[in-house]
Amino acid sequence: MTDWDELWQKNETPWDKGYGAPPLTEYLEVAGDELRHARRVLVPGCGSGHDVRELAARGIGATGLDLSETAIARARAHAPAGNEDYVCGSLFDAEWRIGREFGAVWEHTCFCAIDPSMRPAYARAISEILMPGGHLVGLFFLTPWDPGEEAVGPPFASSREEIVSLFSPWFELRGERVPGRAYPGREGREWLAVFERRNRANPGVAE
Ligand SMILES: C[S@@+](CC[C@H](N)C(=O)[O-])C[C@H]1O[C@@H](n2cnc3c(N)ncnc32)[C@H](O)[C@@H]1O
Numbered sequence: 670m671t672d673w674d675e676l677w678q679k680n681e682t683p684w685d686k687g688y689g690a691p692p693l694t695e696y697l698e699v700a701g702d703e704l705r706h707a708r709r710v711l712v713p714g715c716g717s718g719h720d721v722r723e724l725a726a727r728g729i730g731a732t733g734l735d736l737s738e739t740a741i742a743r744a745r746a747h748a749p750a751g752n753e754d755y756v757c758g759s760l761f762d763a764e765w766r767i768g769r770e771f772g773a774v775w776e777h778t779c780f781c782a783i784d785p786s787m788r789p790a791y792a793r794a795i796s797e798i799l800m801p802g803g804h805l806v807g808l809f810f811l812t813p814w815d816p817g818e819e820a821v822g823p824p825f826a827s828s829r830e831e832i833v834s835l836f837s838p839w840f841e842l843r844g845e846r847v848p849g850r851a852y853p854g855r856e857g858r859e860w861l862a863v864f865e866r867r868n869r870a871n872p873g874v875a876e
Contacts, residue, residue, distance in 0.1 A: 670784070671823055677716075677739035684824075685716055689723030690777050692808050692848030692861055697727055700844075703804035703863055704729055707772030711798060713760045714779025718744030718753070724775065725751030731775075734758060734765065760794050761787070770800050776807035780832075781824035788827075788835055796839035796866065805840060805864040807832070808848070812858045829860055840864035 676682060697704065704710050704724065712721050715733030717740055724731040730752040735741050741757040758765035760779070774795055783791060795805055811827055814820040833842055844863040851859060 671782070673735075673782075674737040674739050677737045677743070682716070684778055685719075686852050687719070689719040690808060691850035691852060692859060693720055693723055693775065693777065695848055695850045696806065696861060697723070703806050704773050704775060707803065708800075709771050710773045710775050711771040712775045712777070713795075714777075714782055715744060715755070716740050716778075718747060718755060720775060720777055721753045721755070722747060722750035725749070725753035727751075732756060732769070732771070734760060736760075761790055763797075766798060769798075771798050771803065772800055773804045773806060774799060776805060776809070778808075778810060778824065780807065781810045781813065781822070781827065783823075783825075785822075785825050785827075788831075792835040792839070795836075799866040801866055801868040803866045804843075805836070805862075805866070807862050807864065809860045809862065810855065810858060811860050829862075832860075832862065836864050840866055 709730040709732060710724055712731060712733045715721050715735050718733045721731045721733035728751060733744055733755045735757065736759045738757050741755050744755045756765050780791060799805065809827060809832055810824055813824040813826055820826060842862060843865045846861050847857065848859055848861050
C-alpha cells in the first residue's frame with residue numbers, strides 16, 4: 670500500500686505541477702456548468718489543492734479532501750482564492766462526510782492513485798456523497814504508461830469501458846471528451862467524462 674503522507678513529507682510528489690490541471694481550466698472556460706452551478710464541489714485526493722483553488726478563484730465553492738495531513742497542511746498554507754476549505758480524511762471513511770453534501774465532484778488523479786481493487790468502493794463512495802442530479806466531472810488518466818513500459822502503479826491505468834461500467838449502477842454518462850489541454854507528457858492520455866447521479870427514488874437503480 671502506498672504511504673501517501675510519507676511521499677508528501679519527502680517531497681516525492683511528481684504529480685504536483687504547482688498549478689491546476691489544464692483540462693480543468695479548459696473545461697471551465699468552454700463548458701463548466703456542472704461545476705459552476707453546483708452547491709459545492711468536492712475534490713477527492715486534492716493534494717496541495719491547486720484544483721480546489723482553481724475552482725474557488727472562479728467563484729465556485731469547493732472542498733478539498735485528502736488523507737495526507739501533510740498535503741492538507743500545504744493546501745491550507747496557501748492564501749485563500751475564494752470559498753474553499755480542506756478536510757483531512759479518506760474518501761472511504763464515512764465520518765468526514767457527516768453533515769456534508771455536494772452538488773458535484775471534480776475527480777483528478779485520485780481514481781488512478783488508489784489500488785484498482787478499491788475502484789468499486791470509490792464509485793459507491795461518490796454515489797453516496799453526491800445529491801441526486803449531482804455531477805461527477807472526472808479527468809481520468811487512462812494510460813499513464815507507454816506500451817512495453819513496466820507499469821508499476823500508482824498511477825494505475827484504466828479504460829473508458831471499465832469506468833463507465835463501474836459508475837453505471839448510479840450514474841448516467843452525460844458527456845465525454847479528450848481534453849485539448851494537458852500537463853506536459855499527459856497529452857492524449859486523459860479522458861474527461863461528465864456523469865449525472867440518478868435520482869435515488871428511481872426504481873431498479875442499485876443503492
Ligand atoms: C497522485 S496524488 C494527486 C494529488 C492531486 N490531485 C494533484 O493532481 O496534484 C493522489 C492524492 O490522493 C490522496 N489519496 C489517496 N488515497 C486517498 C483516499 N482514500 N482518500 C483521500 N485521498 C486519498 C493522496 O494522499 C494524494 O495526495
